Amino acid sequence: MESLVTLGLSTLSLFGFYALLALGMGLVFGQLGVVNVAHGEFVMVGAYAMYAFDAVPFPLRVLVAVVLGVALSLLTERAILRKLYVRGMLATLLAMWGLAIVLRQLAEAVFGATPRSVASPVQGSVEVLGVQYPAYRLVVALVSLAVVAVALIVVYRTSLGLKLRASIDNRDMAAVLGIPPRLMIAGTFAVGTTLAVLAGALQSPVLGLTPGLGVAFLAPAFFAVLVVRPGSLAGPVMGALVVALLSSLLRRYLTETVADLFFFAALVVLIAVRPAGLSWRLPRWSSTRSKQPA
Amino acid sequence: MIAALRRRVGRGHALALVGAALALAAAPFLLLPYPLTLLTLALVYGLFAFGLDIAWGRAGVVSIGHAAFFGLGAYGAAIASARDIPVLLGVAGGVVAALVLALVIGLAGLGRRALASTMAVLTLALTLAVSQGARSWTGLTNGSNGLVVLSDSGVVGTYYRTAGIVLGTVVVVWLIVLRGSLGRRFVAIRLNQQRAEHLGIDPWRTKLIALLISAGISALAGAVAAPVIGLISPSISGIVMSTEVLVWLAVGGLGTITGAFLGAGLVTIGNQLLGDVIGSWYLLMMGVLFLLVVRFAPEGLVGVVRSVIRRPLREKAAGGAVLAGTGAPPPDRSTATAGGPVLRARDVEKDFGPVPVIQGIDLDVAAGEVVCLIGPNGAGKTTFLAVLAGEHVPERGRVWIAGRDVTARPAHERARMGLGRMFQIPSVFLELTPAQNLALARAEGVHPPAPLALYDRFTSTDDMLAKDLPLADRRALELAMALSWGPEILLLDEPAAGLSHEDSVALARTLREVAERTGCTLVAVEHDMEIVRELADRVVVLADGRILVEGSMDEVSAHDEVRRAYLGVA
Amino acid sequence: MVVHTFEAAGVIRRRRLAVAGASALLLALSACGGSVGGGDSAEGGDEQGPVKIGMLAPITGPAAPEGIALQRGFDLAIEHINDAGGVFGQPVEVVFIDDQADPATATQAAQRLVQQEDVDYIFGTITDDTTIAAANVAEQAGVPMSQAIATALDFCSPHFWPFGETPTQLLTDLVPRMVEEFGPNVALVGNDYVFPRTYHEVSRQLIEEAGGTVVAEEYAPLGTSDWQPVINRLGSAAPDWILSAVVGGDAVSFVQQADQFGLLENRGLTGVSVDQQFYPALGALLDGRNQVVRYSDQLPGDVNEQFVADYRAAYGTEDPIPGVAGNAYDGMRFIAEAFEQAGSTDADAVSAEIAELEFEGLGGEMTFDPDNHVALAPMYLTRIDGGAYAIEEELGVISDDQVKDCG
Structure with a gap:
């Protein structure tokens, strides 16, 4: 029982982090067709922002990081991406790769290569169903999931979200409907990457800060986005849950290294079985299938 | 044999080859030992980039984890040298391992239902898994401390061996793959997969072959690199190496041999130079430079050079592939059957989600017959055509071509049986010239007829791209491609849309004439009643996903329900 | 190509101008002699020339913190050696290359050091894989080499002298x-x-x-x-x-x-x-x-005090000085002393000297075990206190009887 609670809690805290990452990456991928390989570096920017403005109270510092993230992503979109969309996925992927190098090296130039840390604003632990768990992790997981929930509500329940979904489905059609695509694109990129910055800011007290810190987050975020049928914005969040659950389950029962290998192997199998991504509308999917000639 | 070689190797190529061989042979006499080792490294990295280019640049197969293959080759050589196994055996083992992994990844990620992004995830997982495996399987790989590979042939010997293998591999792959029918098919599926399929090219198989060749070359590059690198450790197959090779290709120029080697060489040598000059800032500089290249020179340095020396448009468009066929008569795949219908559909149903579009259509088309499908918008004409062509799998019902059940067969297999296809929006290779479009179609032809004089204007148009043609010409080009490809059955979706009245009538006459001359069966969706009258042996009227009535034009137009449902007459 | 010379009076490192460096490399690339048949100009006549050290450190990439500390300790050692008159009465020359913690880069860098720069000694790298890669090149070229960070290397050769602490x-x-x-x-x-x-x-x-x-x-x-x-x-x-x-x-x-x-x-x-x-x-x-x-900035003694003061002044840091910086400082001075004692840059002579040398390092006398090439120097038990790794007890020299084939 106790180990089950522990497993649940560690999955929850991973899920909160990955959901923020994957939602941001999924937005950028779905809307712009950009594989943001610099996503992890935006996490790094968020974490270092928390380190740099040490004097500012923690919640306010998160806000500062977010503002910084918005500015950085708008600049990126404007200076690098805007002219590259038409050249397809490879061009934008490479551009973001270049940006990742630049961000890492800038961080190294400004903060040095020595690991840094950020003090946690919430100390101590709380008891959850008989298990002691760090209070800060719980707070962060809940805050992250709340942000994700708000984002999803905006996407699915507001007219802004409708426009967003419309322009994901068909950019030309959206333009006809009077949605300025350029604003929409810049806005989506800003929101998507700022979510990564926010994730980095929130996670900073549990991380060792180094300029290369973001590299490790690219793969799980990427998997979360792509393991579920793309196109829907809730998909990446579900994907994050799959990745978090798979990762904490494997690492619960196997050594870390073997768990890593199994994690990748499981992904390959998952994709081989469901090359178009997991579908969350299984009932309908299977009913259309059954109609096929035998 | 000689003739085939002539077709593939131009005088320019021979000169370039001799030049490259001479330059490579002379390098040790001009360069000091250290620059020579740097050049050796640049050459193997160039081969690696060339390998990736086969998949990404030529066939459009995404891979962001190619270092996995490179690393397998390198480990093959390293393990052999550490355990006193013959090196060739180790190299072969590494290459085979790479091919097996590529096959597994390709079968999973290049299937019909797979998305383009699927390959990205799979290859990323692959590179992470292989490098983690190398780190963990310490008994075989010595873990993070790696395996030492000593080169016993000295700087110059290592250089000559490396240069020989690199040059040989590139020449062989270029001659057999890139200049052969595979190279042509790579171009076709990269530029327009839909059209390629309907020319009978299997896109998945072609991509899988591209991935296999690419993985094999990359593994070979890794094996050759092992003694040059000196120590093989898990980072050799890691994510950094995987992305570095992308950078080389992007900087040099995708889809060109020169680009792969130029990119790898410049970055490898530039790394050293910049590192010397600006110290630890050079990585930042590299990042910025790289961003500038991607942003302002999307076709890489080769693209920049090309825009200066202005080569003919057609050379750039073909990307080094020979688009024309051998001219030899292809094997006869005649689908003609004695008597029975050449095309047959029974009880076909197709839904889009909850919306039923086709609700049970039966149709038989005899050989040589010209059938027109008409009906109001939303009647399901285009969808039915797509079901016949193999683009949509019907929910129920069966389709036969020449007596063979093809219901579960993909489009390219139906094309191989002689089923040609024209689309409502013309589907041609926009990035090729009209002459190249025609040449490619003939080269892939089932049994191409003698060239029609009618299309001389396309065969002679070799100085502009198809995308610059007006819509009507593009449609004519598509028809020209379909006909010179030599179909048994041709499916046409509104061939006269967007044409002037005179042109439409002329087109209808041409089609009629072709059908009569070649015995080709035509199934056309058409709105223009005058054309239908000109063309059709039989008219089939669809409404609400069902056949309302069929018969000659006169019979059909006399039918009350048709007048009501379609012609709008009360 | 960056040969930074540490002049007797100057504390400032000089890098040649970008243009100079680039053109020098171009010159080297297209020098009249080639790899084939080109006469080796280094034969003979360099007996009493300036000692040239090749320095490899990953100052970028994942091992950069340790790489930078290594470089700093090493640079200060060179500075102090040259302040005191250098080796053979001439300033020691240094060629620095960033190995990026990547074995392929380290191999290339080491090849450049031995083939083009013609160095007399190679110092450095942090990660064990790059060390082995570089050490193999050095070994083949008969150039002695040392590293300076705590290590579990099982690599050894007659000319390989690691200063790192063993587990x-x-x-x-x-x-x-x-x-x-x-x-x-x-x-x-x-x-x-x-x-x-x-x-x-x-x-x-x-x-x-x-x-x-x-x-x-x-x-x-x-x-x-x-x-x-x-x-x-x-x-x-x-x-x-x-x-x-x-x-x-x-x-x-x-x-x-x-x-x-x-x-x-x-x-x-x-x-x-x-x-x-x-x-x-x-x-x-x-x-x-x-x-x-083995090293803490809290060690007593004038030499360490001077080192700490110079380190803090040169690099503007108040953080605890990493052990690898101390090891690099001691290691390079140890090597310079061995060169001086050997009286030549001949690899065998220098290695023979290193095997016997008793050198007064920052923490006490430093020697090598001649059999397995483990560096021996006093170890210290420290208690961490507000950033100071305060010495609680000197533990003396701890020998390590691991068996390595250094012949």
Whole structure:
């Protein structure tokens, strides 16, 4: 029982982090067709922002990081991406790769290569169903999931979200409907990457800060986005849950290294079985299938 | 044999080859030992980039984890040298391992239902898994401390061996793959997969072959690199190496041999130079430079050079592939059957989600017959055509071509049986010239007829791209491609849309004439009643996903329900 | 191509101008002599020429913190050597190359050092794979080489003289003391690569000799950011203290998360993860803990005081000076002394001198075990206190009888 609670809690805290990452990456991928390989570096920017403005109270510092993230992503979109969309996925992927190098090296130039840390604003632990768990992790997981929930509500329940979904489905059609695509694109990129910055800011007290810190987050975020049928914005969040659950389950029962290998192997199998991504509308999917000639 | 070689190797190529061989042979006499080792490294990295280019640049197969293959080759050589196994055996083992992994990844990620992004995830997982495996399987790989590979042939010997293998591999792959029918098919599926399929090219198989060749070359590059690198450790197959090779290709120029080697060489040598000059800032500089290249020179340095020396448009468009066929008569795949219908559909149903579009259509088309499908918008004409062509799998019902059940067969297999296809929006290779479009179609032809004089204007148009043609010409080009490809059955979706009245009538006459001359069966969706009258042996009227009535034009137009449902007459 | 010369009076390093460096390389690339048939101009006549040292350090990439510390200690040593008149009465020349912690780059760099720069000695690299890669090139070219960071290398050659501490030296006194202070149940944790695994092989043996038990042993890949499962498993084994060989940014993540999960409450923690370079990030979490080191900036003596003062002045840092910087400083001065004693740059003569030399380092007399080439110098037990790794006890020289084939 106790180990089950522990497993649940560690999955929850991973899920909160990955959901923020994957939602941001999924937005950028779905809307712009950009594989943001610099996503992890935006996490790094968020974490270092928390380190740099040490004097500012923690919640306010998160806000500062977010503002910084918005500015950085708008600049990126404007200076690098805007002219590259038409050249397809490879061009934008490479551009973001270049940006990742630049961000890492800038961080190294400004903060040095020595690991840094950020003090946690919430100390101590709380008891959850008989298990002691760090209070800060719980707070962060809940805050992250709340942000994700708000984002999803905006996407699915507001007219802004409708426009967003419309322009994901068909950019030309959206333009006809009077949605300025350029604003929409810049806005989506800003929101998507700022979510990564926010994730980095929130996670900073549990991380060792180094300029290369973001590299490790690219793969799980990427998997979360792509393991579920793309196109829907809730998909990446579900994907994050799959990745978090798979990762904490494997690492619960196997050594870390073997768990890593199994994690990748499981992904390959998952994709081989469901090359178009997991579908969350299984009932309908299977009913259309059954109609096929035998 | 000689003739085939002539077709593939131009005088320019021979000169370039001799030049490259001479330059490579002379390098040790001009360069000091250290620059020579740097050049050796640049050459193997160039081969690696060339390998990736086969998949990404030529066939459009995404891979962001190619270092996995490179690393397998390198480990093959390293393990052999550490355990006193013959090196060739180790190299072969590494290459085979790479091919097996590529096959597994390709079968999973290049299937019909797979998305383009699927390959990205799979290859990323692959590179992470292989490098983690190398780190963990310490008994075989010595873990993070790696395996030492000593080169016993000295700087110059290592250089000559490396240069020989690199040059040989590139020449062989270029001659057999890139200049052969595979190279042509790579171009076709990269530029327009839909059209390629309907020319009978299997896109998945072609991509899988591209991935296999690419993985094999990359593994070979890794094996050759092992003694040059000196120590093989898990980072050799890691994510950094995987992305570095992308950078080389992007900087040099995708889809060109020169680009792969130029990119790898410049970055490898530039790394050293910049590192010397600006110290630890050079990585930042590299990042910025790289961003500038991607942003302002999307076709890489080769693209920049090309825009200066202005080569003919057609050379750039073909990307080094020979688009024309051998001219030899292809094997006869005649689908003609004695008597029975050449095309047959029974009880076909197709839904889009909850919306039923086709609700049970039966149709038989005899050989040589010209059938027109008409009906109001939303009647399901285009969808039915797509079901016949193999683009949509019907929910129920069966389709036969020449007596063979093809219901579960993909489009390219139906094309191989002689089923040609024209689309409502013309589907041609926009990035090729009209002459190249025609040449490619003939080269892939089932049994191409003698060239029609009618299309001389396309065969002679070799100085502009198809995308610059007006819509009507593009449609004519598509028809020209379909006909010179030599179909048994041709499916046409509104061939006269967007044409002037005179042109439409002329087109209808041409089609009629072709059908009569070649015995080709035509199934056309058409709105223009005058054309239908000109063309059709039989008219089939669809409404609400069902056949309302069929018969000659006169019979059909006399039918009350048709007048009501379609012609709008009360 | 950057040959920075440290002039007698100057403290400032000089790099040649960008243009000069670039054009020099071009010249070298197209020099009239080729690899084939070109006469080796270095034959003979360089007996008493200036000593030229090739320096490899990863100042970019994942090992950059250690690489930069290595470079700093080394640079100060060169500066001080040249201030004192250099070797053979001439300033020592240095060619520096960044190996990026990448074996392929390290191999190339080492080849350049021996083939083009014609160096007399190679110093450096941090990660063991790059060290082996460079050492193989050096070995083939008959150029002696040293590294300076704690290591579990099993590589050896007649001309390879590593200054790094071995796990045995770091752990022999630490383990029994920790068992005595905290208890017999020990949890081992580390990143999953060769050094931590070898480190823990040694520690397991020492723990058992001290009457303790290893209750958990966990390894996670480099770059692990989420340590929950590891911490859970360590916690459920209820150890008395934790010996951690988690390195780099991971060390900070691990210790921080272990603290947040309450794993460190009333438990001991030591190992590589409490080294000086992690203090700026971990601070209070390390205070009061013990660590065995060869170098600490708290060592007594004028030479160390001068070194610390110069280090802080040159690099503007108040953080604890990493052990690798001290090792590099001592190591380079040791080598310079060996050159001076040998009276030539001949590899065999220099190696013979290194094998016998008794050198007064920052922490005491430093020698090499002539059989397995392990550097021997006094070790110190320190207690971490507000950023100072304060000396509690001198432990004397700890020998390491590992068998290596250095012939």
